[in-house]
Amino acid sequence: MATVRLEHITKKFGETTAVDDISLTVNDGEFVVLLGPSGCGKTTTLRIVSGLEVQSEGHVYIGDRVVDDVEPKDRNVAMVFQSYALYPHLKIYDNIAFGLKARHVPRAEIIKKVNETAKMLQIHQLLDRKPAALSGGQRQRVALARALVRDPEVFLLDEPLSNLDAKLRAATRIEIKNLHLRLRKTMIYVTHDQVEAMTLADKIAVINQGKLLQFASPMDVFMKPAHRFVGDFVGYPSMNMLGGELEETSAGTFFFTPVIRMKASGAQTGKYFLGIRPEDIVVSKSSSENSLECSVRGLERTGSDNYLFLDYSEGGIVASVTSPDYSVGEKVYVTFDPVNAHFFDAATGAAVQLSASF
Amino acid sequence: MATVRLEHITKKFGETTAVDDISLTVNDGEFVVLLGPSGCGKTTTLRIVSGLEVQSEGHVYIGDRVVDDVEPKDRNVAMVFQSYALYPHLKIYDNIAFGLKARHVPRAEIIKKVNETAKMLQIHQLLDRKPAALSGGQRQRVALARALVRDPEVFLLDEPLSNLDAKLRAATRIEIKNLHLRLRKTMIYVTHDQVEAMTLADKIAVINQGKLLQFASPMDVFMKPAHRFVGDFVGYPSMNMLGGELEETSAGTFFFTPVIRMKASGAQTGKYFLGIRPEDIVVSKSSSENSLECSVRGLERTGSDNYLFLDYSEGGIVASVTSPDYSVGEKVYVTFDPVNAHFFDAATGAAVQLSASF
Amino acid sequence: MKLPSFFGSMKKRLKGRIVSRILSHFALIVATLFALFPIYFIFWTSILKIQLAAITLSSLIPNLALITLYNYNYVLSDPTFFTIYLKNSLIFGLSAAGVGLVLALFTGYALSRFTFPGRKPFIYFIIALMQFPGTMLVIPYFFMFKELNLINTYLGLIIPYSAGSIVFTGILVKNYIDSIPEDLEEAALVDGETRTGAFTKVIIPLIKPILGLGILLAFIGPYTDFILARAFITGNSLQTLALRLYSVSSISSSGGAAIDYGVFSAFSFLMGIPILIIYLIFQKYIIGGLTLGGVKG
Amino acid sequence: YIANPGQAPGGGGGGGPSGKTSVTVWQAFSTTEFPAFLSIRNAFMQLNPNITVNWVNQTTPSPSTLQPAALAGTAPNIIIGTSDFEGSSLYYYNFTLNLKNYVNSSAFSIYSPTSLADVTYNGTDIYAFPININGVSMIYNKKLIPTAPQTTDQMIQMAKNITVISGGRYSTSGIIAGDQSDSGYRFVAWQAGFGGRLFASNGAPTINTGATAAAMSFLNNLTTVNQVTPAGMTTQATWISLFQTGKVGIIFDGPWDITSYVSALGANNVGVAPMPTVSQTGLRPLPFLGSIAVSVLNQKASSASSAQINASVKFAQYLASNASEVKFWNSAGDFPATTGGLKYVMSLNVSWANGFAEQFLKYSQQFFNTPQMAYYWTPFGTYYSAFISGSSTAAQAASSIQNSIVSSMQQYHIPPYVVVSSSPLVQFMHFDTAATEMNMAVQTGIRD
Amino acid sequence: MAHIEEKPFLFRLKREWPAYLYLLPMLVVLLLLTIYPISLTFYYSLTFNGPLPAPGIPPNTYVGLRNYNFIGTTDLSLTETLVLNSFFWATASIVIFIVVGLGLAAILNQPLRGKTVYRTLLLFPWAMPAFITILTWTNMLNFNFGIINALLGLFNIPPVQWTTGGFWDVWGGLLLMNTWLSFPYYMVVFLAAMQSIPKDLYESAEIDGASILYRFTHITVPYIGSTVGFVALMGWLFTFNNFYPIYLVTAGGPGNLTSIFVVRVFQEAFERSHYSLAATYTVIDFIIMLLVAIPAIKYTRLSEGWFK
Numbered sequence A, B: 001m002a003t004v005r006l007e008h009i010t011k012k013f014g015e016t017t018a019v020d021d022i023s024l025t026v027n028d029g030e031f032v033v034l035l036g037p038s039g040c041g042k043t044t045t046l047r048i049v050s051g052l053e054v055q056s057e058g059h060v061y062i063g064d065r066v067v068d069d070v071e072p073k074d075r076n077v078a079m080v081f082q083s084y085a086l087y088p089h090l091k092i093y094d095n096i097a098f099g100l101k102a103r104h105v106p107r108a109e110i111i112k113k114v115n116e117t118a119k120m121l122q123i124h125q126l127l128d129r130k131p132a133a134l135s136g137g138q139r140q141r142v143a144l145a146r147a148l149v150r151d152p153e154v155f156l157l158d159e160p161l162s163n164l165d166a167k168l169r170a171a172t173r174i175e176i177k178n179l180h181l182r183l184r185k186t187m188i189y190v191t192h193d194q195v196e197a198m199t200l201a202d203k204i205a206v207i208n209q210g211k212l213l214q215f216a217s218p219m220d221v222f223m224k225p226a227h228r229f230v231g232d233f234v235g236y237p238s239m240n241m242l243g244g245e246l247e248e249t250s251a252g253t254f255f256f257t258p259v260i261r262m263k264a265s266g267a268q269t270g271k272y273f274l275g276i277r278p279e280d281i282v283v284s285k286s287s288s289e290n291s292l293e294c295s296v297r298g299l300e301r302t303g304s305d306n307y308l309f310l311d312y313s314e315g316g317i318v319a320s321v322t323s324p325d326y327s328v329g330e331k332v333y334v335t336f337d338p339v340n341a342h343f344f345d346a347a348t349g350a351a352v353q354l355s356a357s358f
Numbered sequence C: 001m002k003l004p005s006f007f008g009s010m011k012k013r014l015k016g017r018i019v020s021r022i023l024s025h026f027a028l029i030v031a032t033l034f035a036l037f038p039i040y041f042i043f044w045t046s047i048l049k050i051q052l053a054a055i056t057l058s059s060l061i062p063n064l065a066l067i068t069l070y071n072y073n074y075v076l077s078d079p080t081f082f083t084i085y086l087k088n089s090l091i092f093g094l095s096a097a098g099v100g101l102v103l104a105l106f107t108g109y110a111l112s113r114f115t116f117p118g119r120k121p122f123i124y125f126i127i128a129l130m131q132f133p134g135t136m137l138v139i140p141y142f143f144m145f146k147e148l149n150l151i152n153t154y155l156g157l158i159i160p161y162s163a164g165s166i167v168f169t170g171i172l173v174k175n176y177i178d179s180i181p182e183d184l185e186e187a188a189l190v191d192g193e194t195r196t197g198a199f200t201k202v203i204i205p206l207i208k209p210i211l212g213l214g215i216l217l218a219f220i221g222p223y224t225d226f227i228l229a230r231a232f233i234t235g236n237s238l239q240t241l242a243l244r245l246y247s248v249s250s251i252s253s254s255g256g257a258a259i260d261y262g263v264f265s266a267f268s269f270l271m272g273i274p275i276l277i278i279y280l281i282f283q284k285y286i287i288g289g290l291t292l293g294g295v296k297g
Numbered sequence D: 001y002i003a004n005p006g007q008a009p010g011g012g013g014g015g016g017p018s019g020k021t022s023v024t025v026w027q028a029f030s031t032t033e034f035p036a037f038l039s040i041r042n043a044f045m046q047l048n049p050n051i052t053v054n055w056v057n058q059t060t061p062s063p064s065t066l067q068p069a070a071l072a073g074t075a076p077n078i079i080i081g082t083s084d085f086e087g088s089s090l091y092y093y094n095f096t097l098n099l100k101n102y103v104n105s106s107a108f109s110i111y112s113p114t115s116l117a118d119v120t121y122n123g124t125d126i127y128a129f130p131i132n133i134n135g136v137s138m139i140y141n142k143k144l145i146p147t148a149p150q151t152t153d154q155m156i157q158m159a160k161n162i163t164v165i166s167g168g169r170y171s172t173s174g175i176i177a178g179d180q181s182d183s184g185y186r187f188v189a190w191q192a193g194f195g196g197r198l199f200a201s202n203g204a205p206t207i208n209t210g211a212t213a214a215a216m217s218f219l220n221n222l223t224t225v226n227q228v229t230p231a232g233m234t235t236q237a238t239w240i241s242l243f244q245t246g247k248v249g250i251i252f253d254g255p256w257d258i259t260s261y262v263s264a265l266g267a268n269n270v271g272v273a274p275m276p277t278v279s280q281t282g283l284r285p286l287p288f289l290g291s292i293a294v295s296v297l298n299q300k301a302s303s304a305s306s307a308q309i310n311a312s313v314k315f316a317q318y319l320a321s322n323a324s325e326v327k328f329w330n331s332a333g334d335f336p337a338t339t340g341g342l343k344y345v346m347s348l349n350v351s352w353a354n355g356f357a358e359q360f361l362k363y364s365q366q367f368f369n370t371p372q373m374a375y376y377w378t379p380f381g382t383y384y385s386a387f388i389s390g391s392s393t394a395a396q397a398a399s400s401i402q403n404s405i406v407s408s409m410q411q412y413h414i415p416p417y418v419v420v421s422s423s424p425l426v427q428f429m430h431f432d433t434a435a436t437e438m439n440m441a442v443q444t445g446i447r448d
Numbered sequence E: 001m002a003h004i005e006e007k008p009f010l011f012r013l014k015r016e017w018p019a020y021l022y023l024l025p026m027l028v029v030l031l032l033l034t035i036y037p038i039s040l041t042f043y044y045s046l047t048f049n050g051p052l053p054a055p056g057i058p059p060n061t062y063v064g065l066r067n068y069n070f071i072g073t074t075d076l077s078l079t080e081t082l083v084l085n086s087f088f089w090a091t092a093s094i095v096i097f098i099v100v101g102l103g104l105a106a107i108l109n110q111p112l113r114g115k116t117v118y119r120t121l122l123l124f125p126w127a128m129p130a131f132i133t134i135l136t137w138t139n140m141l142n143f144n145f146g147i148i149n150a151l152l153g154l155f156n157i158p159p160v161q162w163t164t165g166g167f168w169d170v171w172g173g174l175l176l177m178n179t180w181l182s183f184p185y186y187m188v189v190f191l192a193a194m195q196s197i198p199k200d201l202y203e204s205a206e207i208d209g210a211s212i213l214y215r216f217t218h219i220t221v222p223y224i225g226s227t228v229g230f231v232a233l234m235g236w237l238f239t240f241n242n243f244y245p246i247y248l249v250t251a252g253g254p255g256n257l258t259s260i261f262v263v264r265v266f267q268e269a270f271e272r273s274h275y276s277l278a279a280t281y282t283v284i285d286f287i288i289m290l291l292v293a294i295p296a297i298k299y300t301r302l303s304e305g306w307f308k
């Protein structure tokens, strides 16, 4: 059983709290992505699992045992570093064999395993080279091979794709996903790229400032962000956030922003943010009921997607549109289905359930 | 007039030909992106324009004059380096003022310009710091400010966003685009990220192995790739490429792949590639005429887009689908509209016009 | 399963680390004692009442009763210690370091940033020249400088002293400039600077760290030189600390009077002070500079 | 910064417009001698207001340091050094004046014949005024060695009685006989005690003899067989300091160190006696008897004006006057070279002074005033140390020293080894054999 | 501009000529203060010369290879001794420096409290003028009251004849002192090299199950191998001609046991005024150095940094 369980893990570096009371369970065979902005504590969390860093508080379980006391080499985990950490002076073969040699695996077995793994990752023709003679993508595969060959209980991957260029990153993403599907090993994967997280993960753990904000499936993270930060961080362009207030009036409970007024209920009055994904914004060239007049500030076309950057009287909105036929300065009218609206407590950022309608 | 014109530019480093006979014209005020994979010669081309590198053959024009013999400092261009190349010993203010001081601009004017530029890029509160005390995004803006403040005829930007994280990269992209829209200065921008190129460029120059493959607007590059490489490189996921042969039979001219047979005409018989964008592939759960039976290998969900990875008897196909309701192993049937098919010469890679139909 | 307590859970891993740390500290303390002992020995014997031959292990233990300032008084009460010896040594050391460094800056820059024809042979050439035993240069120098009437002049010593460090410091500077990204200079070029402008405004300010090591090395040589000084200094007013130290440490002309070891130590210690000051001021830079691969053994 | 106002003019034009003449002296007096020098110099300047005497600390005014200075025009007017090969070499190589041409010959009559012989070249020329006479003798700590031994066997026995060794190291040593750093200076005495000499009368080395080997073995046995002398006594400073602290019974040292011993141990505890007779041969060891002497550089070497030269001679003579030498005696215990000074010292009846006098006047040999003396020191140090470290025998060491001296003399064409080689050397130096033989006669004569 | 690649020399010259301006001061210094005096030394080795030539023989009398002949025949055994001693001195020193330097660097390369303090203190011997400290060592190595033998006595080790004993005694003393003089430098350089090893290599190895020793031998050593090699080469060349440690302590003795080239050169030149012989020994020394240095630089990859 290679479940990984973190129980109230906290890690302090002097004054900085890098990891703040994180608890989560990675089930056997699951692919969990730790997602968050730079400096939020992802790497630290991963290193605590590997044993390279010792937590200040809490316990780490791998399988059934507490590993707080176990040295990294005895945790039976493998780690792929952001920099790949290939040994520049060793040939690829020896790089891959390093861990086996260190564990005194018999030579014949090493040869067999290295060759198998290299074949699987299609790097068997590179075994005689040194890392310097490899391209970024090839190095990445060697790093993976080095982890795979050991057949550990848990794989830890720290931003393994961030050094690749855009095209290669996308391609390798798919490879890693397939690998996981094939091996069904427990994997913990760190990234700050939400696309990676969305496409790879069985479950995403969104972390910010050391705190675990949401731990759920990619679609849940995308569709039901548990925190304002999650809504903002996941998805491109970001969720539109409109600050407003839930007030009780004589006509009922309403959510007011400077430009929107919605019926809403289900929470205490107070300040909230209304979040709407660009995909959920409906743009039309003619005004309709409840529509908001905006002028086009810009259009971003990526070939398959078009994003419309709009200005309204009090701010800006981004909408995803299918046709690119807008010109800068043009007047358009936007509206959205209240069903798609998300609400977040202005103070804590936590998602709240409000049923809203125009 | 700040047109930049390259005329048969070739650059050799010993045996390597980094730039291979590139000719292109960047019109005044245009935003041109040089796009291509790592090592294709983008940076070299940019450095030839700046004068930091001297071409082996060909001529560079800026405005009306040949600048082949002109020192970098006299070309009136500004360059933003991938590493930003901020002077670590100078405060931000002095970093930005550096070029003005070098040109002996009066002090009062320097102060005014630096402050204006810093305000415009929202870094005026950082002017007293040294670069080491800035975050990646802030450094990037300082580098931009240093270029902007000089008000040069041409801006050269070498992968200015590649050191930023995914989220910041997306945000800064929009800033740069707006800046260009505001200033309308000639800009040449180097990147290997096709999304950046698509969203920023007025015109994209796609380069591979030192050769200019296509120089056209983003939509043309996307819709009418002039070369098999362009079709492959631009767009995510890549264009599906199916190798086949154009043959004359008694029934007319046909394009055959192992699984497809199309009527086609307009070119000599021979080997060609058929390219179809994932977006142009129609997936259905039931078979239809000319449809190809595939099984689902995987599904990539980014939140707003879903990509279906399919296997058919002879290979794989990627399709972009709206609904994520597919399960691995499921049988589906794909087809496409011949209008959306692209054809490329198998030998040269050049696009050919074939009118095709089922 | 009973959960171990927080401290219990930490203990085992910490224990291993603590043992290895204790061993490390032990090794480092032994090495530090080894490194500092002779320096302590110089210092302690300079204020020790006991004669050198009577020093035992127990008299090395700091003890106020054994202290005398007689030796320092003896050395310092002679005003020429300052007005001649120290002054001249500082003049030679500092001016040689200054001149040598300026030349080394230019050399290092040219070797690092230009790929001029002849660069590689040139580097081979200066490496080869570095192998010539410096002791022997004194004799040809002497005959050359004699022709130029530079014997027993400040200039006559400053010139060879400056030259003495230039090759080594030049290579040090080159290595350091190699580590500065070239695009900083390129940015300056595009910003409108000439190559010289880029050198003075970008490279020179950035190269400061290496100057610490450069100054120390270029200073120590002339400051402690004995061989060249003995051949070149024939007058009273140019005498240096090193020459004086040698006469303090060696027998007198009458062929036998004992050296006063206490005076010798006091003199040595005083002579070492300027170098320790330079070392402590530039310590950070010196260590940084050393890492670029010097050759002083 | 090149001109330095404080600089004493080394060369010509010293006689300034003011009529003042300045004279520069190279000196390296010990810390006890220096105050005497200073007061003599000041007294001289008071007597001669037109003459300024400057001094430079210069360790060894040997040919190799003087030559550069002479070439550079910064040579001094006066040098003070040992009368032996240094002084004679400088005269031999024509740096210094024959003082006979500058002062009345009666001026030399104040010096004892021994010291005058030390500064006489060729039996006729006098190149320096002697300031003192010196040599080594046996110095013993009366607390440990109450009466002076008369023979080496006695000496060794007494030394054994007082030697204390613990843990391989000597806490009290019986004898310290000398070391390599004096490069054979003391050894010469023992060599004579075993019947040997350094050079024959024709100038050829006579070191490769049984006497040399026997003397070497005798000294080495003090450490290895008799165990009365610690090993590794390579610097004088160390053993001087050991004696001062009462940890040595007997050492062989000269008057230059005596004041420091007396002040360290008390006058009653320091005894001086002639070196003991070598038991095997019945011969007395004969240490070198030399002088510290003051020479005046000639015009060619110092570029001095004749006024400067005259002033220099005047000062040199003053420095070696009866009164001055007594001052040196008082301040540093230097033995005067003047008969008057010597008489005065004897009249004081200081016991240790009497001991030195006996050694100097009865049992000593004169320094060789020849250039080849310069080739003796380094090879002696090299091969004697090889012998005591056990890597060669005494006989091998003796032969190696001899060979080295011969090869140097051949290389530099020193008689009797003026070789005619195939190399295009065109001229050979002229050598006056008669003079040498005369010198040898003086030097080898045992004054009894 | 076109086809300029065909004339790379002229092309580079056109772009790079300012380099010569920067190098000018250095070139002048090299020419006047290095090349010319070195040539003079070669010339002296062919003459009968010294500040005090035998009277009657003009200075600079050309004698052809007479001095070389002397060294190669009459003095041959001494010359052989000098060669062997110089090689032994340089090689043994370097081996010790590397072992001690690597060991301490490895210890300092861990996260340890106070390591900058250690580093500063450990570098003191290197920063103090060798001239002074060597004279002090001379006293500390004294057989009878030297403090080193006293310390050995604490452990009941009999005193060692550091300056007058046999081969291992004397060389041991010199090497001990030379280690003291130089180990700080090697330690710091190796430490810097180790610090340039990415930390994640060690972490990766740790997770992969490698022990500390395995990490040291399989990562540290190969990674900094070329730095160590280069520094060792430079250090070897420096030590070969390092004058003061031997001259001030043993002056080459006892016998010629510790005599190396530079010491001999100094003695010939300044103690015996045999300038021509000194020049001849110098030339031989210089040639040996070049025979070691040039191939080592050319045929190994040790000094890549110099040509980068």
Ligand SMILES: Nc1ncnc2c1ncn2[C@@H]1O[C@H](COP(=O)(O)OP(=O)(O)OP(=O)(O)O)[C@@H](O)[C@H]1O
Pocket (backbone or CB within 6 Å): A013, A016, A017, A018, A036, A037, A038, A039, A040, A041, A042, A043, A044, A045, A192
């Ligand atoms: N060894 C350390 N000492 C002190 N602070 C540290 C250390 N390691 C990490 N930190 C701090 O802890 C916080 C979390 O760091 P961590 O490396 O885990 O972030 P991350 O999420 O991996 O960021 P990135 O995406 O930039 O890699 C940061 O503020 C960082 O500065």
Ligand SMILES: Nc1ncnc2c1ncn2[C@@H]1O[C@H](COP(=O)(O)OP(=O)(O)OP(=O)(O)O)[C@@H](O)[C@H]1O
Pocket (backbone or CB within 6 Å): B013, B016, B017, B018, B036, B037, B038, B039, B040, B041, B042, B043, B044, B045, B192
């Ligand atoms: N100074 C140089 N000397 C030799 N070869 C060079 C030099 N500069 C570039 N090259 C080679 O020229 C080719 C193009 O390099 P260039 O830097 O222009 O690529 P690029 O498109 O900017 O790549 P990247 O996206 O990795 O920055 C590469 O093969 C590179 O190795």
Ligand SMILES: [Mg+2]
Pocket (backbone or CB within 6 Å): A042, A043, A044, A158
């Ligand atoms: Mg991280």
Ligand SMILES: [Mg+2]
Pocket (backbone or CB within 6 Å): B042, B043, B044
């Ligand atoms: Mg590039």
